[in-house]
Amino acid sequence: MNIHRDDLDSILDKIIEYIFKDNIKFFEKSGISTDKKPKLKIIESLPSIVEIALTFWMMQKHRRIYGLYVQSLGTLYIIKKPLKRIIYRLLNTLYTNKIIVENLSSKTTEGYSIIGIRLSELSKIIYPAYINWNDIKNVAAKIPVDIIMIHEFLHFFISKNELVTYTLEYLIYFYKNGFYKYPEAYKIIKENIKQCKEYIEKEKKPDSYELRRCLANIIIHENRSSEELNIKDIIEKIKYLSEEDIINEIKSYKI
Numbered sequence: 304m305n306i307h308r309d310d311l312d313s314i315l316d317k318i319i320e321y322i323f324k325d326n327i328k329f330f331e332k333s334g335i336s337t338d339k340k341p342k343l344k345i346i347e348s349l350p351s352i353v354e355i356a357l358t359f360w361m362m363q364k365h366r367r368i369y370g371l372y373v374q375s376l377g378t379l380y381i382i383k384k385p386l387k388r389i390i391y392r393l394l395n396t397l398y399t400n401k402i403i404v405e406n407l408s409s410k411t412t413e414g415y416s417i418i419g420i421r422l423s424e425l426s427k428i429i430y431p432a433y434i435n436w437n438d439i440k441n442v443a444a445k446i447p448v449d450i451i452m453i454h455e456f457l458h459f460f461i462s463k464n465e466l467v468t469y470t471l472e473y474l475i476y477f478y479k480n481g482f483y484k485y486p487e488a489y490k491i492i493k494e495n496i497k498q499c500k501e502y503i504e505k506e507k508k509p510d511s512y513e514l515r516r517c518l519a520n521i522i523i524h525e526n527r528s529s530e531e532l533n534i535k536d537i538i539e540k541i542k543y544l545s546e547e548d549i550i551n552e553i554k555s556y557k558i
């Protein structure tokens with residue numbers, strides 16, 4: 304694989320701008336008032352002192368900060384340096400597995416394949432993604448940018464509560480990108496639920512963000528026949544769920 308750093312830099316700026324607009328459109332369509340919009344600021348990296356303070360404040364080990372919504376400034380920051388690291392890792396994985404991936408996936412009508420992508424080695428959860436080898440850099444860059452942007456937009460439009468945003472982030476990524484149309488995407492969801500079941504059996508203290516992603520996968524699987532999600536209804540349904548409720552939901556869910 305040979306990708307020039309500057310090359311990725313320039314496509315990344317375009318993708319960030321595009322996905323920013325795409326997400327505003329999605330929230331508008333979902334009946335969320337978007338009269339007030341965040342400002343977008345693309346930065347290379349956070350000043351290290353800010354990064355240390357934030358990591359400490361989030362109290363999450365190993366978590367890198369890719370995006371940030373600063374309420375007092377009404378600004379959504381996207382931080383390119385850590386993002387580029389995920390994109391390079393993702394491209395490497397994709398190239399290494401190219402043959403396996405091509406054998407496993409079936410093509411959609413537009414010539415894209417749907418495969419499962421793991422964005423963090425700390426998570427069991429995979430995300431469905433459209434892959435087109437002729438356009439692989441764009442494709443690989445879009446996936447993490449989209450997920451990070453959805454997350455930060457959720458903070459702006461919906462809630463400060465991380466537990467709510469972690470559930471909705473996966474749901475919105477799935478429906479906004481039209482994965483509900485493809486059986487391959489539901490295979491990925493089913494696999495995630497299986498992984499979640501194993502995870503809660505093995506792990507005495509499961510990570511609460513991971514549990515929320517598991518919950519999102521169950522909601523998608525439960526609503527297999529529907530083509531859109533009602534964000535407001537889902538928020539009502541999930542905002543009072545405790546970790547124990549979610550663990551029970553995962554345990555008892557039949558797939």
Ligand SMILES: [Zn+2]
Binds near residue numbers: 454458465468
């Ligand atoms: Zn957050």
